[in-house]
Amino acid sequence: MILYGAALSPYVARVLCAVRRKGLDVRQAEPPGGNMKSPEYLALNPYGKIPTLVGEDGPVFESEVICEYLEEKYPQPPLLPADPAGRARSRTVSRAVDLYVLPGLLGLLGQLNPTTRDSAVVEEKLAELRRGLDGLEKLLKGPYALGPELTLADCALVPALFYLDRFMPAFGKFDALADHPTLRTVWTTLRAEPMVASLLADMAASLDDFLRRRAANAS
Ligand SMILES: N[C@@H](CCC(=O)N[C@@H](CS)C(=O)NCC(=O)O)C(=O)O
Known part of the structure; x- marks a missing residue:
């Protein structure tokens, strides 16, 4: 494929x-x-x-x-819980990431540079993001998103948490999950997972390359 x-x-x-x-x-x-x-x-x-x-x-x-x-x-290993309620929960997390978290986060990508940012846009995107994270906090269980096994809910969360980690310091928020202890637990679990750690390294390399090329084009 x-x-x-x-x-x-x-x-x-x-x-x-x-x-x-x-x-x-x-x-x-x-x-x-x-x-x-x-x-x-x-x-x-x-x-x-x-x-x-x-x-x-x-x-x-x-x-x-x-x-x-x-x-x-390819049902093995399963990435959705066996029961309908668990599957619904996993899909809800994925949808919440898509609808309520990623739009706010990706909206901040163009606002990273303090000299060119629009503070009204930043405030709006940060508020949107905060609402998205507050909702996730209520949906998650830990240590993975839905409990002891990694599911598609975690696959949706990994990139969102990566971008949260990378972008928030630019807006003075060095501990973006300070008010979201369950999300923080899930993030700690995911980062310690070798497959996820290698994916995060690939994402970091790809983002650094993108930001370098963007800076070179701007100058
Ligand atoms: N809902 C889509 C979103 C995909 C998406 O927006 N991808 C972006 C890259 S992060 C893209 O292709 N943007 C190009 C464009 O919108 O023209 C999905 O889940 O696959």
Whole structure:
């Protein structure tokens, strides 16, 4: 299978978490045609976004859909709880990350530079993020998101917590999870997991490269 997209994207990273946990043979690649809006890539994913997974069943896109597809096609090791309530809880965490956490966090990407930032945007995004994190705090159990096993909920959380860790110091928040003890426990558990640690290292390398290139283009 081929996964189009780089680990810089939290949506790609979520899929990589599931792929690596399941030990699947997936090759990562840049979108064909050189970018996400090329005719070749739009033929695979009409929305022109990453990730897209292409295998024997054709293209599958939308990160959470890809994760669920992999879970159904390659059920071992399971990444969803066995019971319907647990599965619902995992999906709720993934959706909460998508709807209430990532938009705030990604909105801060363009505000990292204090000399060019718009303080109204920063305040709005930080408030949005805070509401998202408050909700997650109530949903999570620890030590992993839903208890003793890593699930797709954790795969959704890993990239969000990575970006939280990287971005918040730029806004004077050096302990972004100070008021979220369960989230902090989950983050500590995830970072200690070798597969996750290696994914986080890939994300860091990808983000550093992106920020370097952005700074070089700006100067
Ligand atoms: N809901 C999508 C979101 C994917 C997404 O927004 N990916 C970003 C990269 S982080 C992208 O492709 N942006 C390009 C664009 O929107 O044109 C998913 O879960 O896969």
